[in-house]
Amino acid sequence: MRWSNQAWTNIAPLYDHIIAMPFIQELKAGTLPLKKFQFYMQQDARYLEHFGRVLAYIGSKSTENDQAIQFFDFGKNALIVEKALHETYFKQFKVVDAHEDSAIQPICHHYIHFLKSTAAFEPIEVAVAAVLPCFWIYKEVGDYIVAKAQPNNPYQAWIDTYSGEDFAEGVKKAIAFADKMAENSTEDIRIQMWQAFEKASQLEYQFWDAAYHTIRWKE
Numbered sequence: 001m002r003w004s005n006q007a008w009t010n011i012a013p014l015y016d017h018i019i020a021m022p023f024i025q026e027l028k029a030g031t032l033p034l035k036k037f038q039f040y041m042q043q044d045a046r047y048l049e050h051f052g053r054v055l056a057y058i059g060s061k062s063t064e065n066d067q068a069i070q071f072f073d074f075g076k077n078a079l080i081v082e083k084a085l086h087e088t089y090f091k092q093f094k095v096v097d098a099h100e101d102s103a104i105q106p107i108c109h110h111y112i113h114f115l116k117s118t119a120a121f122e123p124i125e126v127a128v129a130a131v132l133p134c135f136w137i138y139k140e141v142g143d144y145i146v147a148k149a150q151p152n153n154p155y156q157a158w159i160d161t162y163s164g165e166d167f168a169e170g171v172k173k174a175i176a177f178a179d180k181m182a183e184n185s186t187e188d189i190r191i192q193m194w195q196a197f198e199k200a201s202q203l204e205y206q207f208w209d210a211a212y213h214t215i216r217w218k219e
């Protein structure tokens, strides 16, 4: 069995919980309250600017040039999506961009720093596994929502970002890199990769949950 098949099998129950979350169900129905989506947008923009840098950092640590180029590209794309959030969706959904409103809140903070510390202190295989749910879960959730979305969904344009062919291509490549690295690695590293993949998947869950409940630092 490929490393990625086992990785997805490990998180399958969690993925079912993600699909059932009110944030995802209401996003799909187009009934998600704007305030919750605005909080999500603010946090996601902050997440993406750090996520892009983590991907570029993984690129810089890659010994194979093809992998380095690909991760630099992934990093660049994350920052392009972040820019699109500001130029399009922040305006469309009237998201406040003032510093005090868009401060990084606890779950986003933890997710960013989990990825950064994994990239900095763990083997590169583990770092690649840690960033993989950011690709794979979004693709699966994007496909699920698009297949079931209600007509005239106010969030449709944003949903389409994660269900398109371009995004799917990137996801395939990221999974293939993780599989290749796992194959050329030890069982001990493969286990660490599964653990990192599972932790990041849990953080994807927490990220949407925090947006739904607008979880902020205590004053």
Ligand SMILES: Cc1ncc(CN)c(N)n1
Pocket: 044, 047, 048, 133, 134, 135, 138, 204, 207
């Ligand atoms: C929290 C989070 N994770 C993943 C993605 C998709 N790259 C995202 N936009 N935000």
